[in-house]
Amino acid sequence: MATVTAKDFATATPSWWCPGCGDFGVLSALKQALAELGKQPHQVAFISGIGCSGKISGYVHSYAFHGVHGRALPVATAVKLANRDLTVIAAGGDGDGYAIGAGHFVHAVRRNADITYIVMDNQTYGLTKGQASPTSATGYVASVSPDGNPDSPINGLALALAAGASFLARGFSAQPKHLVQMIKMAIEHKGFSIVEVMSPCVTYNKINTYAWFKEHLSDVANSEGYAPNDRSAAFDALTREGSIPMGLIYQEPSRFRCVHGARAGSLQRPPVLNHTVQPRKVLCVHASTASRFCLRVRCQRPRRVRHQ
Numbered sequence: 001m002a003t004v005t006a007k008d009f010a011t012a013t014p015s016w017w018c019p020g021c022g023d024f025g026v027l028s029a030l031k032q033a034l035a036e037l038g039k040q041p042h043q044v045a046f047i048s049g050i051g052c053s054g055k056i057s058g059y060v061h062s063y064a065f066h067g068v069h070g071r072a073l074p075v076a077t078a079v080k081l082a083n084r085d086l087t088v089i090a091a092g093g094d095g096d097g098y099a100i101g102a103g104h105f106v107h108a109v110r111r112n113a114d115i116t117y118i119v120m121d122n123q124t125y126g127l128t129k130g131q132a133s134p135t136s137a138t139g140y141v142a143s144v145s146p147d148g149n150p151d152s153p154i155n156g157l158a159l160a161l162a163a164g165a166s167f168l169a170r171g172f173s174a175q176p177k178h179l180v181q182m183i184k185m186a187i188e189h190k191g192f193s194i195v196e197v198m199s200p201c202v203t204y205n206k207i208n209t210y211a212w213f214k215e216h217l218s219d220v221a222n223s224e225g226y227a228p229n230d231r232s233a234a235f236d237a238l239t240r241e242g243s244i245p246m247g248l249i250y251q252e253p254s255r256f257r258c259v260h261g262a263r264a265g266s267l268q269r270p271p272v273l274n275h276t277v278q279p280r281k282v283l284c285v286h287a288s289t290a291s292r293f294c295l296r297v298r299c300q301r302p303r304r305v306r307h308q
Ligand SMILES: Cc1ncc(C[n+]2csc(CCOP(=O)(O)OP(=O)(O)O)c2C)c(N)n1
Pocket: 050, 051, 052, 053, 054, 069, 092, 093, 094, 095, 096, 097, 100, 120, 122, 124, 125, 126, 127, 128, 133
């Protein structure tokens, strides 16, 4: 089969986004990541919510579903359960994921189905003309809140970590190579993976601009001794005042070790099994397309193990 390139994931749909919108960077990084992973368009299902960001599924040549506001994750979970061979990606904005979709977000995280969720965070409701979103800073001024947003912003990645997230990363739409790397790692992760992308809205958010993010983002890879498998360190980094951590923030160690590879020790967080099985016959995390989720639902009989 011919080598896939990012162009193979392009559609003819004209872009709706304003010139300079951060969402362009997310789109091109996603197409590049899929191409570098050798995915074919028919192997990918892309589910998005409502918002400027939600329009992204129309710009990627793949199976796609542009659904209802805040409901991308339940649809994506269902798609994955129906066809575990598909690479399932969900995407949406900070409003879609952390406001109207917050309930689905937390439960999708804890179910840990093998889906990658890209949250395009511009700290505003872009589509509806710049109102404060759950990630807008306190004091953010918008047309409907001229005295400033009275609420505190939500910390989506810390919320996900508290809900048991197995993979968390953050990228910036103006750093394409880094973002491609984060998205590739997320797609390869066996379990629910979140990539939050700081994706400026150049039309309505005049505070959290490209320059502002450049000044405030700092890569955890540059912090001496930072271990992305340390949940407490990840929580500290996510909740520290003053800078916004980016990079691979957390990946649960047990997710990238199969049961068979863990002979020397036990999994740090064993999968939940509701019946006794021979350890050697347990579905291996690498062979599973849905990791712990799959184990719960489908481990009635042993499967052949395919190590990668
Ligand atoms: C049920 C429902 N409530 C409200 C809306 C109006 N609405 C459309 S998009 C949106 C917010 C979008 O913000 P975000 O998810 O951050 O996406 P962005 O446009 O910033 O990329 C809202 C409130 C809607 N479409 N459906």
